[in-house]
Amino acid sequence: MSQQRARLAPLPGPSPYGAFVAASLLVFLVAMAFAVALPRRAPPRLAPSLAAPDLIIPVDGVAADALVDTWGAARSEGRKHEGIDIMSRAGTPVRAAAAGRIAKLFHSKRGGTTIYQFDRAGHLIFYYAHLRAYAAGLQEGESVEQGQLIAYVGATGNATTPHLHFEIQRAGAKSQWWRGVAVNPYVALKTARLP
Numbered sequence: 001m002s003q004q005r006a007r008l009a010p011l012p013g014p015s016p017y018g019a020f021v022a023a024s025l026l027v028f029l030v031a032m033a034f035a036v037a038l039p040r041r042a043p044p045r046l047a048p049s050l051a052a053p054d055l056i057i058p059v060d061g062v063a064a065d066a067l068v069d070t071w072g073a074a075r076s077e078g079r080k081h082e083g084i085d086i087m088s089r090a091g092t093p094v095r096a097a098a099a100g101r102i103a104k105l106f107h108s109k110r111g112g113t114t115i116y117q118f119d120r121a122g123h124l125i126f127y128y129a130h131l132r133a134y135a136a137g138l139q140e141g142e143s144v145e146q147g148q149l150i151a152y153v154g155a156t157g158n159a160t161t162p163h164l165h166f167e168i169q170r171a172g173a174k175s176q177w178w179r180g181v182a183v184n185p186y187v188a189l190k191t192a193r194l195p
């Protein structure tokens with residue numbers, strides 16, 4: 001009888017409990033490895049810009065393929081074109097290319113009805129010209145979200161056909177809306193990345 005009992009006793013060796021402890025230790029070590037690695041990653045961008053591109057094409061219904069690089073083209077009085085002309089029908093919504101702040105609502109002989117907008121950091125100026133009209137209630141100093149309706153395509157100023165003249169300028173250290181240095185917006189709009 002005692003011999004039979006000895007045969008039924010569990011054999012020495014790895015027990016299920018030992019395997020559980022080993023698995024738990026492995027999970028703990030992996031978790032620690034992540035915890036150590038995380039602070040070395042780039043800080044995540046804050047929502048809601050997490051999934052948004054830096055720039056959108058600021059005219060409704062215009063795809064990146066339809067953009068034409070007219071940067072540097074000759075203009076009257078020896079001037080060169082410092083923006084991109086986005087052709088569209090009069091009255092088409094113009095939207096903020098990026099989030100930021102309306103710096104100036106300005107009327108000029110060449111640009112017609114225009115908007116100067118800063119990006120959030122105040123490092124860039126977006127210039128929208130030949131507008132038919134501003135969006136209702138738009139004001140200087142107002143914060144705008146990317147894609148927010150700000151105006152409508154027109155042909156004011158020296159434009160001969162309705163289009164949006166769009167410029168991207170680097171602002172100086174003082175973030176003055178009238179003192180930007182233009183960069184080619186074509187590549188920026190194509191890649192949806194700020195210059």
Ligand SMILES: [Zn+2]
Pocket residue numbers: 081083084085164165166
């Ligand atoms: Zn133009």
